[in-house]
Amino acid sequence: xxxxxLVIMAALIMTIGLMLQRLFQGPTIFDRMNGLGVITxxxxxxxxLFGFLDKQPGMYVDLAMAYAMMGCLGSVVLxxxxxxxxx
Amino acid sequence: MIFGFNGQEIIACLLMGAGLVFLIGSMVGMxxxxxxxxxxxASGNSETLGTLxxxxxxxxxxxxxxxxxxxxxxxxxxxxxxxxxxxxxxxAAYKTGHPVWTKKQAVQHELSTEPTSSIATAEExxxxxxxxxxx
Amino acid sequence: xxxYTVEAILLVFLILITGCIIYERDLLSAVMIYCxxxxxxxxxxxxxxxxxxxxxxxxxxxxxxxxxxxALKKIDRWCK
Numbered sequence: 001x002x003x004x005x006l007v008i009m010a011a012l013i014m015t016i017g018l019m020l021q022r023l024f025q026g027p028t029i030f031d032r033m034n035g036l037g038v039i040t041x042x043x044x045x046x047x048x049l050f051g052f053l054d055k056q057p058g059m060y061v062d063l064a065m066a067y068a069m070m071g072c073l074g075s076v077v078l079x080x081x082x083x084x085x086x087x
Numbered sequence: 088m089i090f091g092f093n094g095q096e097i098i099a100c101l102l103m104g105a106g107l108v109f110l111i112g113s114m115v116g117m118x119x120x121x122x123x124x125x126x127x128x129a130s131g132n133s134e135t136l137g138t139l140x141x142x143x144x145x146x147x148x149x150x151x152x153x154x155x156x157x158x159x160x161x162x163x164x165x166x167x168x169x170x171x172x173x174x175x176x177x178x179a180a181y182k183t184g185h186p187v188w189t190k191k192q193a194v195q196h197e198l199s200t201e202p203t204s205s206i207a208t209a210e211e212x213x214x215x216x217x218x219x220x221x222x
Numbered sequence: 223x224x225x226y227t228v229e230a231i232l233l234v235f236l237i238l239i240t241g242c243i244i245y246e247r248d249l250l251s252a253v254m255i256y257c258x259x260x261x262x263x264x265x266x267x268x269x270x271x272x273x274x275x276x277x278x279x280x281x282x283x284x285x286x287x288x289x290x291x292x293a294l295k296k297i298d299r300w301c302k
Contacts, residue, residue, distance in 0.1 A: 001092065001096055001099075001100075001148070004100055004103060007107070008103060008106075008107055008110075008141065009228070011107060011110060011111060012110070013228070013231055014114075015110065015114045016235070017235075018114060018117075018118060019117065020235070020238065020239070020258075022117065023254070023255060023258055024242045024255070026251075028123065028185065029248070029250050029251060029254070030123050030176060030179075030180045030185060031123055031126070032251055032254045032255075033176050033254060034117075034123065034126055034127060034130050034173075034176070035117075036254055036257060036258060037130050037131075037134075037169065037172050037173060037176075038113070038114075038117060038130045038134055039258055039261060040169075040172075040261070041130075041134050041135065041138050041165060041169055043261045043264070043265065044138070044161065044165060045138055045141060045142075046265060047264075047265065047268060048142070048145060048158065048161065049141075049145075050228075050265075050268060050269070052145065052148075057149070057154050058153075058154055059273045060268065060273065061154055061157040061158060061161070062157065062273070062277075063264070063268065063273055063276050063277060063280065064161050065157055065160055065161050065164070066277060066280050066281070067264070067280055068160075068161045068164035068165050068168060069164055069168075070280060070281065070284040071164075071165075071168050071169075071172075071284075072168035072169065072171055072172035073284055073288060074172075074254075074257055074284060074287050074288065074291075075171075075172030075173075075175060075176050076171070076172065076175055077287075077288045077291050077292070078176070078179075078250075078254075078291055079175040079176045079178070079179035080175075080179075081291050081292070081294070081295050082179045082180075082183060083178070083179035083182055083183065084183075086182040086183065087175075087178065087179050087182055
């Protein structure tokens with residue numbers, strides 16, 4: 001069962017690595033925010049899986065809950081900033 | 088059916104495998120799709136579903152405890168937050184006039200970057216592209 | 223044993239992000255990459271086994287990104 005968690009964590013780390021390319025090179029700010037949204041969802045997953053890897057998920061699950069709540073605030077604020085009056 | 092796992096873990100493995108499939112699918116979508124608007128589908132929809140399936144697998148794996156209750160709360164917040172973030176960004180992008188990718192525009196771009204030696208084939212490609220569009 | 227390999231990957235990730243923030247011309251993009259940096263920092267604190275510091279890093283990372291974006295709204299967003 002540990003191997004399965006490691007497989008998923010490896011896939012998530014690979015996804016984050018590829019999204020970095022989109023984050024760094026993305027032509028417009030919206031591409032970068034798109035990569036950031038994927039990295040947010042992946043980080044939440046990585047934290048929870050990391051807790052299960054250590055066999056005591058109690059400590060990590062609270063943090064993932066905080067992240068899930070605060071995660072999309074950046075997108076909303078940026079959309080409001082870029083949208084301006086029209087949004 | 089002990090292949091090194093008992094019944095509960097096999098179900099957890101199946102759910103997490105399905106989640107993994109959707110995560111890989113959204114990653115491929117994010118890399119291959121040409122335009123911002125099409126990539127928002129990959130990151131908004133299948134990413135969220137993959138995350139939910141993996142969380143479901145973890146809850147099955149963990150049985151009834153306060154940890155799996157917290158994982159359910161996380162799944163609810165991710166299920167709400169991720170699409171909202173993607174939607175509001177796509178709306179802002181559309182309202183501020185972010186260029187939309189079209190096949191015609193891609194073909195023209197392709198034509199303009201072709202080497203000048205094959206002028207003859209350029210006309211045929213243009214004709215074929217127009218026929219393709221109207222066809 | 224797996225902990226150290228994942229920690230090494232994260233350290234490389236953070237160094238990569240810092241380098242990119244420095245060479246970024248668009249201020250708003252630098253703010254967005256800073257937000258990704260705070261994710262990596264949270265993971266690193268977690269691996270060192272301190273959830274309380276990771277909690278503050280989550281809140282600090284998100285709220286400071288919002289403050290940067292609001293500050294950028296006031297001044298002219300200098301980009302290439």
